[in-house]
Amino acid sequence: MPIGDWQFWVVSLAAVGGVLVLVKQFKPVRKHRKTQLTISARERDEA
Amino acid sequence: MTVAFIGNPNVGKTTLFNKFAGRRQKTSNFPGTTQEAHVASLDAGGRSLSIVDLPGIYSLGLDQSESSICRGVLEGSIAPAGTRASPPGGVLLVLDGTNLLRNLQLAGEVLARKIPTAVVVTMADDASRRGIHIDREKLASHLGCPVVLVSSKTGRGIDEARGLLSTGVITESSIPTEQSELERWADAVYADVCADDAPVGDRDRLTDRLDRAFTHPVLGVVTFAAIMTGLFWVIFTLASVPMDGIDWFFATLGAVVADVLPEGPVRELLTDGVIAGVGGTVIFLPQIILLFFLIALLEQSGYLARAAFVIDRILRPFGLPGHAFVPFLSAHACAIPAIMSARAVPDRRDRLATILVVPFMSCSARIPVYVLLTQILFPGSSGKQALAFTGCYVLGILAGLVSAILARGTMLRGRSRPMALELPRYQLPGLFYATKQAFYRGWLFVRKAGTVILAISVVLWWLNAYPGSEPSPVAESLRSEAAQIARAEPDRADELLLRANAEDTKFASRNTFLGRIGSAIQPVFAPIGADRQLTVGILASFAAREVFVSTMAVQIAGSEDTEDETVFEAVSTAERDDGSPVFTEATNWSMLVFFVLAIQCLPTLVVTAKEAGGWKWAGLQFAWMTGVAYVSSLVVYTVVTRVL
The missing domain is CATH 1.10.287 (Helix Hairpins)
Incomplete structure (x- = not known):
């Protein structure tokens, strides 16, 4: 690994950014319909 | 105060909603597009209102998700995300003036709930042209609430309707709740308020004739096949020009960057990782934009709904509804917008089955792989190459249909909802709307696929560049x-x-990380004929399948330019570490089958998880498609090896 080369660190940083973007894609997804219409009878009772 | 928009499918609720709110929600001539509740805020008559556009329904009492949403909103048990659930302050009942009799039944059901209501009758001009004259005063008197006749095309009545939003009243009319009595009530109201005095006009006769032809069991299928052939011919012919332009642009950009920047990893990352990666994806954009432009034209013309009926007969034995044909069609450009368009499939099981099998269709990203492998299989024989190419498309469709039968017969078991779709009027499609839709879809593709593919390209480049060697x-x-x-x-x-x-x-x-990973995993893919280099190609292509071609070129020829004949020759005659050829005939067939059937697209899995409602569906899709691809390739590799 050319750790003395500043360019190596720039491209490695970019790769880490790429990994983060990919990891972000795997975040738990919210259910499509439930996000649109929240079942909130309990919420109403509490209110 | 919240006002909910309720009406039958395809009566113009979303168009009205957009006109009031100044927003461009998706409107469609393919009934049932509004699957979600759209919300907007506006001032009407000095009051601050929140308006909610609900899915189109035929009755509040049906056992369907759309009806259940509308019932919940009217009862105040559910509300759009971010707002407190409570019964709406008012309802705007949107009725289709050209089909008032059927619309009145839903109107009766809504009015019987005693919520302040105002009524808008849309397509009033169309109704008049057809000889249906609606007496507004009489209708208001029967319904017991204010009524406005509007025409979205001319803008007539829109301002008045906007003023009605906050002035709905609870009807004092006595409206029956029992179904047969409600039908009689609707008949009586219609007979009193509508003077339907015109004979069936030429236009209606023409509509009937066209409908008979387009939905005919034989003629309808022939027409459909002809239209689809024309559609794909136009896409592949017209898209080639901008695709060449995009290819040239990215090649020039790469050359400019290579000239400007000093030699080193940063320059290589930009040229081989970022520009090559993004360029390899964006090149398919013209096909996607053209496909969605043409689909929007067909949709607006009214043909798409007829086609859905024709295809329903064909798809039903495979457990899929006619609605699934739009996703199936779109998937031949890209699975991502195709999965998103599966929202229009009303039944949940049908929708899930559609989402799960749609990636089997051969998308644009598979084309470079098909081109490479068929060229190696049949060098110099364009006829055989074309035949093998077509075979790939047919294999993908068959695998999708068989998988749908299995899915519907096991985990998605249950009766399908019968196809009920209102046939919209035929009309001249609007170029502005179609262009807007096409570019919107194109933008979604660039945004959703572009970010992920860019990230993958950068990571792959890094793994393929380090740790480096002497x-x-x-x-x-x-x-x-x-x-x-x-x-x-x-x-x-x-x-x-x-x-x-x-x-x-x-x-x-x-000696790179990617090469070492390839060597470690190679035993898994050895039974289907893959060596270390092919294994790396397959692994890299699980992120995005078109990466396979450039990865093979980088490993084998030391160049990404597969257009270059010597590079193509080098790939096709490449040798394994033991000196035997990489692409034997058996390996080639095996790889072709693998690439037709395997999912190999991370953004597709992400969209599946989002649209199906969980990663378990994306996991299932990945496992099933990869398993089918592996087993099929194994069979093909074994058979071809034994035969030849």
Whole structure:
């Protein structure tokens, strides 16, 4: 690994950014319909 | 105060909603597009209102998700995300003036709930042209609430309707709740308020004739096949020009960046990772934009709903509804917008089955892989190449249909909802709307796929560039030979230097992280004929399948330019580490089948998880498609190896 080369660190940083973007894609997804219409009878009772 | 928009499918609720709110929600001539509740805020008559556009329904009492949403909103048990659930302050009942009789039944059901209501009758001008004259005063008197006739095309009545939003009243009319009595009530109201005095006009006769032809069991299928053939011919012919332009743009950009930046990893990342990666994806954009432009034209013309009926007969034995045909069609450009368009499939089980099998269709990203493998299989025979190409498309469709039968017969078991779709009027499609839709879809593709593919390209480039290695001994000897003959034979020396560079790249690729991973995982793919280099190609293509071609080129030829004949030759005649050819006939067929059937697209899995409602569906899709691809490739590899 050319750790003395500043360019190596720039491209490695970019790769880490790429990994983060990919990891972000795997975040738990919210259910499509439930996000649109929240079942909130309990919420109403509490209110 | 919240006002909910309720009405039958395809009566113009979303168009009205957009006109009031100044927002461009998706409107459609394909009934049932509004699957979610759209919300907007506006001022009407000095009051601050929140308006909610609900899915189109035929009755509040049906056992369907759309009806259940509308019932919940009217009862105040559910509300759009971010707002507190409570019964709406008012309802705007949207009725279709050209089909008032059927619309009145839903109107009766809503009015019987005693919520402040105002009524808007849309398509009033169309109704008049057809000889249906609606008496607004009488209708208001029967319904017991204010009524406005509007025409979205001319804008007539829109301002008045906007003023009605906050002035709905609870009806004092007595409206029956029992179904047969409600039908009689609707009949009586219709007879009193509508003077339907015109004979069936030429236009209606033409509509009937066209409907009979387009939905005919034989003629309808023939027409559908002809229209689809024309559609794909137009896409592949017209898209080639902008695709060449995009290819040229990214090649020039790469060359400019290579000229401007000094040699080093940053320049290589930008040219080989970022520009090559993004360019490889964006090149399919013209096909996607054209496909959605043409789909929007067909949708607006009213043909798409007829086609859905024709296809329903064909798809039903496979457990899929006619609605699934739009996703199936779109998937031949890209699975991502195709999965998103599966929202229009009303039944949940049908929708899930559609989402799960749609990636089997051959998308644009598979084309470069098909081109490479069919060219290697049948060099110089364009006829056989075309046949193999078509075979790939047919295999994908068959695998999708068989998988749908299995899915509907096991985990998605249950009766399908019968196809109920209102046939919209035929009309001249609007170019502005179609263009807008096409570019919107194109933008979604660029945004959703572009970010992920960019990230993958950067990560793959890094894994393929490090940890690096000393120059290859073969390359060293080529270089010293070149130095000796540099003066006497400069051309030959240049050639040797090029070969030395290619040798270095090949040597280095074996020692990179990606090369080492390939060597470690190769035993898994050995039964389907893959060596270390093909294994790396397959692994890299799980992120995005088009990456396969450039990864193979980088490893084998030391160059990404597969257009270059010598590089293509190098790929097709490449050798394994033991000296045997990489692409034997059996390996080639096996890889072709694998790439037709495997999912190999991370963004598709992400969209599946989002649209189906969980990663378990994306996991299932990945496992099933990869399993089918592996087993099929194994069978093909074994059979071809034994036969040849």
